[in-house]
Amino acid sequence: MPEFAAATDEDATAEAAAPEPHAPAAHSQTLSRGIRLLEILAETDEPMTIVELAAALVVHRSIAYRILRTLEDHGLVIRDSAGLVRLGPRLAALARAVSRDLQAAALPVLTRIANELGMTAFVAVLDRGEVVTLVSIESRQAHATVAQRPGTRHPLQWGAPGIAIQSGLNASEWAALGHADARRSQAGEVAGIGYASSHDEVIPGLSSIAVPLLVPGESPAALAVVYISSLHSPADIGAALTAAARAITAELG
Structure with missing residues:
Protein backbone atom coordinates (compact mmCIF):
# COMPACT_ATOMS: atom_id res chain seq x y z
CA MET A 1 0.00 0.00 0.00
CA PRO A 2 2.33 2.76 -1.27
CA GLU A 3 0.04 5.62 -0.26
CA PHE A 4 0.42 4.66 3.38
CA ALA A 5 4.21 4.52 3.31
CA ALA A 6 4.63 7.77 1.44
CA ALA A 7 2.22 9.92 3.44
CA THR A 8 3.35 12.34 6.13
CA ASP A 9 1.52 13.07 9.37
CA GLU A 10 1.16 16.69 10.41
CA ASP A 11 1.02 15.46 14.01
CA ALA A 12 4.69 14.53 13.99
CA THR A 13 5.81 18.05 13.15
CA ALA A 14 3.43 19.64 15.63
CA GLU A 15 4.41 17.35 18.48
CA ALA A 16 8.14 17.55 17.81
CA ALA A 17 8.21 21.33 18.01
CA ALA A 18 9.47 22.70 21.32
CA PRO A 19 6.74 24.43 23.36
CA GLU A 20 6.97 28.16 23.78
CA PRO A 21 7.94 29.42 27.24
CA HIS A 22 4.94 29.61 29.57
CA ALA A 23 2.72 28.06 26.87
CA PRO A 24 0.07 25.58 28.00
CA ALA A 25 1.15 21.94 27.77
CA ALA A 26 0.31 20.56 24.34
CA HIS A 27 -1.90 17.52 23.97
CA SER A 28 -0.91 14.63 21.73
CA GLN A 29 -3.18 14.77 18.72
CA THR A 30 -2.06 11.33 17.55
CA LEU A 31 -2.79 9.75 20.93
CA SER A 32 -6.15 11.50 21.04
CA ARG A 33 -7.01 10.13 17.61
CA GLY A 34 -5.97 6.64 18.64
CA ILE A 35 -8.23 6.75 21.68
CA ARG A 36 -11.05 8.14 19.57
CA LEU A 37 -10.61 5.28 17.09
CA LEU A 38 -11.08 2.80 19.93
CA GLU A 39 -14.18 4.69 21.07
CA ILE A 40 -15.63 4.60 17.54
CA LEU A 41 -15.13 0.83 17.33
CA ALA A 42 -16.68 0.40 20.78
CA GLU A 43 -19.77 2.36 19.73
CA THR A 44 -20.56 0.19 16.71
CA ASP A 45 -21.81 -3.39 16.57
CA GLU A 46 -20.08 -4.10 13.27
CA PRO A 47 -16.41 -4.19 12.23
CA MET A 48 -15.32 -1.22 10.13
CA THR A 49 -13.12 -0.61 7.12
CA ILE A 50 -10.11 1.71 7.24
CA VAL A 51 -11.98 4.06 4.91
CA GLU A 52 -14.91 4.21 7.36
CA LEU A 53 -12.59 4.80 10.30
CA ALA A 54 -10.75 7.56 8.47
CA ALA A 55 -14.07 9.25 7.68
CA ALA A 56 -15.19 8.96 11.30
CA LEU A 57 -11.90 10.45 12.50
CA VAL A 58 -11.97 13.08 9.72
CA VAL A 59 -8.40 12.24 8.68
CA HIS A 60 -6.67 10.92 5.57
CA ARG A 61 -6.63 7.13 5.17
CA SER A 62 -2.86 7.09 5.61
CA ILE A 63 -3.11 8.67 9.06
CA ALA A 64 -5.89 6.28 10.09
CA TYR A 65 -3.79 3.37 8.82
CA ARG A 66 -0.74 4.35 10.87
CA ILE A 67 -2.83 4.77 14.02
CA LEU A 68 -4.44 1.42 13.31
CA ARG A 69 -1.08 -0.33 12.87
CA THR A 70 0.13 0.99 16.23
CA LEU A 71 -3.03 -0.19 17.98
CA GLU A 72 -2.66 -3.57 16.25
CA ASP A 73 0.88 -3.89 17.57
CA HIS A 74 -0.52 -3.59 21.10
CA GLY A 75 -3.39 -6.01 20.50
CA LEU A 76 -6.01 -3.32 21.00
CA VAL A 77 -7.54 -3.83 17.55
CA ILE A 78 -7.47 -6.69 15.06
CA ARG A 79 -8.22 -6.99 11.34
CA ASP A 80 -9.83 -10.02 9.76
CA SER A 81 -8.98 -11.57 6.39
CA ALA A 82 -11.25 -9.04 4.65
CA GLY A 83 -9.44 -6.13 6.27
CA LEU A 84 -12.32 -5.22 8.59
CA VAL A 85 -11.29 -3.77 11.93
CA ARG A 86 -12.66 -4.66 15.36
CA LEU A 87 -11.57 -4.27 18.96
CA GLY A 88 -8.86 -6.69 20.07
CA PRO A 89 -8.71 -9.06 23.05
CA ARG A 90 -6.07 -7.00 24.83
CA LEU A 91 -8.75 -4.41 25.64
CA ALA A 92 -10.63 -7.00 27.70
CA ALA A 93 -7.55 -7.53 29.85
CA LEU A 94 -7.18 -3.78 30.36
CA ALA A 95 -10.88 -3.39 31.20
CA ARG A 96 -10.66 -6.04 33.93
CA ALA A 97 -8.13 -3.88 35.75
Whole structure:
Protein backbone atom coordinates (compact mmCIF):
# COMPACT_ATOMS: atom_id res chain seq x y z
CA MET A 1 0.00 0.00 0.00
CA PRO A 2 2.33 2.76 -1.27
CA GLU A 3 0.04 5.62 -0.26
CA PHE A 4 0.42 4.66 3.38
CA ALA A 5 4.21 4.52 3.31
CA ALA A 6 4.63 7.77 1.44
CA ALA A 7 2.22 9.92 3.44
CA THR A 8 3.35 12.34 6.13
CA ASP A 9 1.52 13.07 9.37
CA GLU A 10 1.16 16.69 10.41
CA ASP A 11 1.02 15.46 14.01
CA ALA A 12 4.69 14.53 13.99
CA THR A 13 5.81 18.05 13.15
CA ALA A 14 3.43 19.64 15.63
CA GLU A 15 4.41 17.35 18.48
CA ALA A 16 8.14 17.55 17.81
CA ALA A 17 8.21 21.33 18.01
CA ALA A 18 9.47 22.70 21.32
CA PRO A 19 6.74 24.43 23.36
CA GLU A 20 6.97 28.16 23.78
CA PRO A 21 7.94 29.42 27.24
CA HIS A 22 4.94 29.61 29.57
CA ALA A 23 2.72 28.06 26.87
CA PRO A 24 0.07 25.58 28.00
CA ALA A 25 1.15 21.94 27.77
CA ALA A 26 0.31 20.56 24.34
CA HIS A 27 -1.90 17.52 23.97
CA SER A 28 -0.91 14.63 21.73
CA GLN A 29 -3.18 14.77 18.72
CA THR A 30 -2.06 11.33 17.55
CA LEU A 31 -2.79 9.75 20.93
CA SER A 32 -6.15 11.50 21.04
CA ARG A 33 -7.01 10.13 17.61
CA GLY A 34 -5.97 6.64 18.64
CA ILE A 35 -8.23 6.75 21.68
CA ARG A 36 -11.05 8.14 19.57
CA LEU A 37 -10.61 5.28 17.09
CA LEU A 38 -11.08 2.80 19.93
CA GLU A 39 -14.18 4.69 21.07
CA ILE A 40 -15.63 4.60 17.54
CA LEU A 41 -15.13 0.83 17.33
CA ALA A 42 -16.68 0.40 20.78
CA GLU A 43 -19.77 2.36 19.73
CA THR A 44 -20.56 0.19 16.71
CA ASP A 45 -21.81 -3.39 16.57
CA GLU A 46 -20.08 -4.10 13.27
CA PRO A 47 -16.41 -4.19 12.23
CA MET A 48 -15.32 -1.22 10.13
CA THR A 49 -13.12 -0.61 7.12
CA ILE A 50 -10.11 1.71 7.24
CA VAL A 51 -11.98 4.06 4.91
CA GLU A 52 -14.91 4.21 7.36
CA LEU A 53 -12.59 4.80 10.30
CA ALA A 54 -10.75 7.56 8.47
CA ALA A 55 -14.07 9.25 7.68
CA ALA A 56 -15.19 8.96 11.30
CA LEU A 57 -11.90 10.45 12.50
CA VAL A 58 -11.97 13.08 9.72
CA VAL A 59 -8.40 12.24 8.68
CA HIS A 60 -6.67 10.92 5.57
CA ARG A 61 -6.63 7.13 5.17
CA SER A 62 -2.86 7.09 5.61
CA ILE A 63 -3.11 8.67 9.06
CA ALA A 64 -5.89 6.28 10.09
CA TYR A 65 -3.79 3.37 8.82
CA ARG A 66 -0.74 4.35 10.87
CA ILE A 67 -2.83 4.77 14.02
CA LEU A 68 -4.44 1.42 13.31
CA ARG A 69 -1.08 -0.33 12.87
CA THR A 70 0.13 0.99 16.23
CA LEU A 71 -3.03 -0.19 17.98
CA GLU A 72 -2.66 -3.57 16.25
CA ASP A 73 0.88 -3.89 17.57
CA HIS A 74 -0.52 -3.59 21.10
CA GLY A 75 -3.39 -6.01 20.50
CA LEU A 76 -6.01 -3.32 21.00
CA VAL A 77 -7.54 -3.83 17.55
CA ILE A 78 -7.47 -6.69 15.06
CA ARG A 79 -8.22 -6.99 11.34
CA ASP A 80 -9.83 -10.02 9.76
CA SER A 81 -8.98 -11.57 6.39
CA ALA A 82 -11.25 -9.04 4.65
CA GLY A 83 -9.44 -6.13 6.27
CA LEU A 84 -12.32 -5.22 8.59
CA VAL A 85 -11.29 -3.77 11.93
CA ARG A 86 -12.66 -4.66 15.36
CA LEU A 87 -11.57 -4.27 18.96
CA GLY A 88 -8.86 -6.69 20.07
CA PRO A 89 -8.71 -9.06 23.05
CA ARG A 90 -6.07 -7.00 24.83
CA LEU A 91 -8.75 -4.41 25.64
CA ALA A 92 -10.63 -7.00 27.70
CA ALA A 93 -7.55 -7.53 29.85
CA LEU A 94 -7.18 -3.78 30.36
CA ALA A 95 -10.88 -3.39 31.20
CA ARG A 96 -10.66 -6.04 33.93
CA ALA A 97 -8.13 -3.88 35.75
CA VAL A 98 -10.48 -0.86 35.92
CA SER A 99 -11.97 -0.65 39.43
CA ARG A 100 -10.95 -4.30 39.85
CA ASP A 101 -12.15 -4.58 43.46
CA LEU A 102 -15.50 -2.98 42.68
CA GLN A 103 -16.05 -5.29 39.72
CA ALA A 104 -15.13 -8.35 41.78
CA ALA A 105 -17.49 -7.36 44.60
CA ALA A 106 -20.32 -6.43 42.24
CA LEU A 107 -20.33 -9.47 39.92
CA PRO A 108 -21.94 -12.04 42.27
CA VAL A 109 -24.45 -9.46 43.49
CA LEU A 110 -25.34 -8.43 39.94
CA THR A 111 -25.76 -12.08 38.95
CA ARG A 112 -28.17 -12.70 41.81
CA ILE A 113 -30.18 -9.52 41.16
CA ALA A 114 -30.36 -10.15 37.40
CA ASN A 115 -31.74 -13.66 37.88
CA GLU A 116 -34.08 -12.81 40.75
CA LEU A 117 -35.65 -9.88 38.91
CA GLY A 118 -35.30 -11.20 35.35
CA MET A 119 -33.52 -8.03 34.25
CA THR A 120 -30.12 -6.85 33.13
CA ALA A 121 -28.23 -5.56 36.17
CA PHE A 122 -25.21 -3.28 35.97
CA VAL A 123 -22.90 -0.86 37.74
CA ALA A 124 -22.44 2.54 36.09
CA VAL A 125 -19.81 5.08 37.11
CA LEU A 126 -19.38 8.81 36.60
CA ASP A 127 -16.76 9.76 34.02
CA ARG A 128 -16.32 13.50 33.36
CA GLY A 129 -19.99 14.32 33.09
CA GLU A 130 -21.04 11.04 31.50
CA VAL A 131 -22.35 7.78 32.88
CA VAL A 132 -20.34 4.72 31.81
CA THR A 133 -21.31 1.08 32.32
CA LEU A 134 -18.52 -0.64 34.23
CA VAL A 135 -19.86 -4.19 34.46
CA SER A 136 -23.19 -5.84 33.61
CA ILE A 137 -24.97 -9.19 33.90
CA GLU A 138 -27.94 -10.34 31.82
CA SER A 139 -30.60 -12.54 33.36
CA ARG A 140 -30.64 -16.26 32.54
CA GLN A 141 -34.31 -16.42 33.51
CA ALA A 142 -35.80 -13.75 31.25
CA HIS A 143 -37.36 -14.62 27.89
CA ALA A 144 -35.92 -11.42 26.43
CA THR A 145 -32.88 -9.64 27.80
CA VAL A 146 -31.48 -6.17 27.26
CA ALA A 147 -27.79 -5.84 26.40
CA GLN A 148 -25.98 -3.22 28.47
CA ARG A 149 -22.40 -3.57 27.35
CA PRO A 150 -19.51 -2.40 29.52
CA GLY A 151 -18.20 0.86 28.10
CA THR A 152 -21.67 2.06 27.06
CA ARG A 153 -21.99 5.73 27.97
CA HIS A 154 -24.59 8.46 28.02
CA PRO A 155 -24.92 11.98 29.47
CA LEU A 156 -25.28 12.35 33.23
CA GLN A 157 -28.60 14.13 32.71
CA TRP A 158 -30.20 11.03 31.17
CA GLY A 159 -31.68 7.95 32.78
CA ALA A 160 -32.06 6.49 36.24
CA PRO A 161 -28.32 5.78 36.77
CA GLY A 162 -27.53 9.43 36.01
CA ILE A 163 -30.21 10.64 38.42
CA ALA A 164 -28.96 8.27 41.14
CA ILE A 165 -25.37 9.46 40.68
CA GLN A 166 -26.48 13.10 40.75
CA SER A 167 -28.25 12.48 44.06
CA GLY A 168 -24.93 11.57 45.68
CA LEU A 169 -22.96 14.59 44.46
CA ASN A 170 -22.42 17.51 46.79
CA ALA A 171 -22.41 21.11 45.56
CA SER A 172 -18.65 21.29 45.01
CA GLU A 173 -18.59 17.98 43.10
CA TRP A 174 -21.44 19.16 40.88
CA ALA A 175 -19.70 22.49 40.24
CA ALA A 176 -16.45 20.70 39.39
CA LEU A 177 -18.22 18.93 36.53
CA GLY A 178 -18.79 22.30 34.89
CA HIS A 179 -22.40 21.47 34.04
CA ALA A 180 -24.43 24.36 32.70
CA ASP A 181 -27.57 22.25 33.15
CA ALA A 182 -29.33 22.20 36.48
CA ARG A 183 -29.35 19.01 38.47
CA ARG A 184 -32.37 16.82 37.67
CA SER A 185 -35.21 17.53 40.08
CA GLN A 186 -35.67 13.78 40.56
CA ALA A 187 -32.19 13.62 42.13
CA GLY A 188 -33.52 15.40 45.18
CA GLU A 189 -36.26 12.78 45.55
CA VAL A 190 -33.90 9.79 45.70
CA ALA A 191 -33.13 10.21 49.41
CA GLY A 192 -36.85 10.13 50.17
CA ILE A 193 -38.05 7.23 48.03
CA GLY A 194 -34.74 5.36 47.93
CA TYR A 195 -34.30 4.99 44.17
CA ALA A 196 -34.35 6.77 40.82
CA SER A 197 -36.45 5.69 37.85
CA SER A 198 -36.68 6.52 34.18
CA HIS A 199 -38.52 5.32 31.10
CA ASP A 200 -37.87 5.88 27.42
CA GLU A 201 -34.82 8.07 28.07
CA VAL A 202 -31.54 6.40 27.20
CA ILE A 203 -33.02 3.62 25.03
CA PRO A 204 -36.56 4.04 23.62
CA GLY A 205 -39.09 1.69 25.18
CA LEU A 206 -36.93 0.61 28.12
CA SER A 207 -37.26 1.34 31.82
CA SER A 208 -34.52 1.62 34.42
CA ILE A 209 -34.31 1.73 38.20
CA ALA A 210 -31.10 2.76 39.99
CA VAL A 211 -29.73 3.50 43.45
CA PRO A 212 -26.55 5.35 44.43
CA LEU A 213 -23.46 3.19 44.99
CA LEU A 214 -20.95 5.19 47.00
CA VAL A 215 -17.66 3.37 47.55
CA PRO A 216 -14.71 5.20 49.15
CA GLY A 217 -11.88 5.64 46.66
CA GLU A 218 -14.11 4.99 43.63
CA SER A 219 -15.89 7.35 41.26
CA PRO A 220 -19.52 8.11 42.15
CA ALA A 221 -21.54 5.18 40.87
CA ALA A 222 -25.01 3.67 40.61
CA LEU A 223 -26.35 0.13 40.83
CA ALA A 224 -29.10 -0.27 38.26
CA VAL A 225 -31.34 -2.56 36.25
CA VAL A 226 -32.79 -2.04 32.80
CA TYR A 227 -35.79 -3.94 31.46
CA ILE A 228 -38.63 -4.01 28.96
CA SER A 229 -41.45 -4.84 31.38
CA SER A 230 -41.79 -6.42 34.81
CA LEU A 231 -44.32 -7.71 37.32
CA HIS A 232 -42.18 -6.22 40.09
CA SER A 233 -43.13 -2.75 41.32
CA PRO A 234 -40.54 0.05 41.10
CA ALA A 235 -40.53 0.21 44.91
CA ASP A 236 -39.73 -3.51 45.20
CA ILE A 237 -36.98 -3.22 42.58
CA GLY A 238 -35.57 -0.18 44.37
CA ALA A 239 -35.55 -2.05 47.69
CA ALA A 240 -33.74 -5.02 46.13
CA LEU A 241 -31.13 -2.71 44.60
CA THR A 242 -30.64 -0.84 47.88
CA ALA A 243 -29.93 -4.11 49.69
CA ALA A 244 -27.59 -5.17 46.89
CA ALA A 245 -25.70 -1.87 47.05
CA ARG A 246 -25.24 -2.34 50.79
CA ALA A 247 -23.87 -5.84 50.17
CA ILE A 248 -21.32 -4.51 47.68
CA THR A 249 -20.10 -1.71 49.96
CA ALA A 250 -19.90 -4.15 52.89
CA GLU A 251 -17.80 -6.54 50.80
CA LEU A 252 -15.40 -3.70 50.01
CA GLY A 253 -15.11 -2.81 53.68
